[in-house]
Amino acid sequence: MSGKILIVDDLAINRIILKVKLAAACHDSLQAACGQDALAAARAQRPKLILLDMMLPDISGIDVCRQIRADPQTRDIPVVIITASSDRTRRLEALAAGADDFLTKPLNEAILLARIRNLLRTRETEAELRLRAATCRELGFSDAGGRFDAPGRIALIAADPATAMSWRGALAPLVYDRLDLLTPQEALTGADGRAAPDLYMIAANLGHQGDGLRLLADLRSRLASRDAAISLVVPAAESETAAMALDLGANDLLTLPFDPQETALRLRLHIQRKRRAEQLRRQVDDGLKLAITDPLTGLFNRRYAMAYLDRMANRTGQAGTPYALMVLDLDRFKSINDRHGHAAGDTVLRSVAERIRATLQPGDLLARIGGEEFLVALPDATAPRARQTADALCDAVASAPIALAGRPEAVCVTVSVGLAMGRAGGCAQEVLFRADSALLSAKAGGRNRVTVGASAA
């Protein structure tokens, strides 16, 4: 991204006026005089925001906006459409085309600059999330879009019930989201027991001057509403309140007297955005979970197991507590892969993992630490209990042949186990080394058996 704002207007004087205003607010700008130039500049320069005149000599500003949204290279750039006309149909078209906002000339400078700050802040936050979630998309997580359209819940918060009811009356035929009338108290406490609203539509003036802004700040500080969309309803003349609402983190402004159709469009837009951000956050969390999981068996992976061993060995205040480590290795696994193919080998690994898991207690650690190698840690085990568990694991794996999908034959597998005891406060790697050596003895001794390693020196 270039860090510049792209000004699109066919009149040079308009471009210059905007450029000067932006420069005074320390924003560098680029200019384009027609739609084609605007699209080329958006792609080549990746501006941080676009101020787009509605009337252009070649293609309309609305078409430019639509094309910007359609191109993955440019679709995340905020677009504010500016026009001298107050044609309602055009406004609705602009919003439907994906414009973030729509400002009418003459421009109110305070609102323009606050809107720019607001969109840039949102963009940076989303860009950071997207960057993180990109790792997860590379892992093939679906980026499904369908659910963004599911009905949501909108809270209507006005100074008095009559106003809120009139909002609901006007919006109900136009939105398919649930519309609930809430008091500020209900909004803050979530006292009605329902899921938190996706969007709060709040009158700027809730009885006292500034109450709506305070409610906005308060909702942003509470867990249930901090990531919700918030639209402030502001009388047209109160430009200072409008600018402040944007700086306090409102997602949108609805100007009074309000146009139900435009409002419905804006509400839907912001519910969708909120859901998209929610999905990105979920993807980041899922990606983090993958960092510690073995994808084939769903067990913890080697990385997690090694970090866990160190934590277990270094338990504070519990020095001396005995623990057991076991390294389990499938016997002659290579021949299963070679004879029956990798898919059969994977089935065997999953079945063995499941048999081991079913034999262990909830507090025990089970990880897959190599191709056919598993690690078991019993954090508080005595030597006799550990030996008993190890024998039970051997038996569980060998208990019955493992069926292979779509094949008549089943495979008999066994496992060799190296067991070693350690004590909290010592070195886990040394215990693991002893367990590994014991495993080699178990293999040499004929497989399908447990060998207990030497005690710590």
Added chain:
Amino acid sequence: MSGKILIVDDLAINRIILKVKLAAACHDSLQAACGQDALAAARAQRPKLILLDMMLPDISGIDVCRQIRADPQTRDIPVVIITASSDRTRRLEALAAGADDFLTKPLNEAILLARIRNLLRTRETEAELRLRAATCRELGFSDAGGRFDAPGRIALIAADPATAMSWRGALAPLVYDRLDLLTPQEALTGADGRAAPDLYMIAANLGHQGDGLRLLADLRSRLASRDAAISLVVPAAESETAAMALDLGANDLLTLPFDPQETALRLRLHIQRKRRAEQLRRQVDDGLKLAITDPLTGLFNRRYAMAYLDRMANRTGQAGTPYALMVLDLDRFKSINDRHGHAAGDTVLRSVAERIRATLQPGDLLARIGGEEFLVALPDATAPRARQTADALCDAVASAPIALAGRPEAVCVTVSVGLAMGRAGGCAQEVLFRADSALLSAKAGGRNRVTVGASAA
């Protein structure tokens, strides 16, 4: 967390007054009348914030604060100390003990509530980050604290150079951070080419009323400064500005006339916090990287490779483009592990990975997909180029024995390669199956060789 605010005061009337104020702002509260009860309630109930009277009958509020910060169970709970005294030494002690703020009676209700909103918002953001980073800590990432104390950079932004110089003069003997005088323009554009400041100390009144607040909102919207600490310098009488600054995302307020020592302490506190949050963000990013990496070789892991194959095979607009897949398997690797131990086996795997990597082109994919199994994808290769590359990989692996650390002998390793060609638009799994079958033939044919799989049906 209980979602309640803990009020600690020995006088029932004070507790009741606060409880009523908080209830009006929709905050539930808990009460404690002495330090021991406060500590017990903090541990048992995990309040979302603590309002702590300085003078308590048993232990001082400062000691309570210190103990809350020392206990991992409670250390992240925001603490605001409240007192009737204006004893400067006690203020400094409270801040040094880890209090987030210090409010003097009579309490200004607007500032109190704005401070609560501000601290709760910060806490929620940090808690979310910490939760994500916790996964990474489970992976053993160090949580090293030392670097938080390294000198930082503080930007001083006042209405006029004389004021900024006086700030610098007063603070220079007390902080070891770099103190730079900046204009608002310099702060926004980063025009001096230095790294962005860790903390911005900004006069609320920069010539015009509200200019400091606008600069604050503007810094929060720019990439370089959005995660910086920001302290607003506010004249004592301007409580509305102070409350607004907190709602706009200031991290701290510095009241005029300012106390250099208290200011220095507060600046350091907020630089440390900013760095801790930075570290958490870094840990999340590192954790995500781990989700796609094989820890032993640093190559992509199987999970990433499979998702990559699907993306490569489904390239839009490039249907029919030929690509090559190779599955490489080290020959008789098991015997290396058995004869020389796992550490030697790991050395061999790392060396082989490096030899393969060095033979490939930058756009090719290389992943470790099993214990001793690698996957190579050439996204745009013809069959002759793929064959040539596969032969080169065989040669590179076998080129020289691999030395083992601390052992006289070196190990000769070879690799068998199964190669199959696919075309974008087809099924990657089918191509992988053919490469796997070809690998089995290469093994059966004597190892250390390339076998080309059958063409697609």
